[in-house]
Amino acid sequence: MSQRQYLKSVEKELQRINKIIDQKIVRGEDYWKEARDHKLLLRKIRFYERRNFFRRLFPTFSLSF
Numbered sequence: 001m002s003q004r005q006y007l008k009s010v011e012k013e014l015q016r017i018n019k020i021i022d023q024k025i026v027r028g029e030d031y032w033k034e035a036r037d038h039k040l041l042l043r044k045i046r047f048y049e050r051r052n053f054f055r056r057l058f059p060t061f062s063l064s065f
Contacts, residue, residue: 007048014041 001009017038024031 003048007045010041010044014038014045017041 017034021031021034021038024034
C-alpha cells in the first residue's frame with residue numbers, strides 16, 4: 001500500500017468516526033472511545049504530513065564528482 005493510499009484510508013476512517021461522534025452528540029451519549037480513535041488517526045495524518053514537509057524542506061542531493 002502506498003503512502004497516498006494509506007493516508008486516504010486513514011482519512012476515510014476519520015470521516016466515519018466523525019459521523020459516529022456527531023450522531024452520539026445529538027443523542028446525548030458518551031463518545032470518549034470514538035474521540036480517542038479520532039485523536040490517534042489525526043496523529044497518524046500529522047506524522048506523515050510533517051515527514052513530507054521535512055523531506056521537501058531538506059531534500060537529499062546525491063553529488064557526483
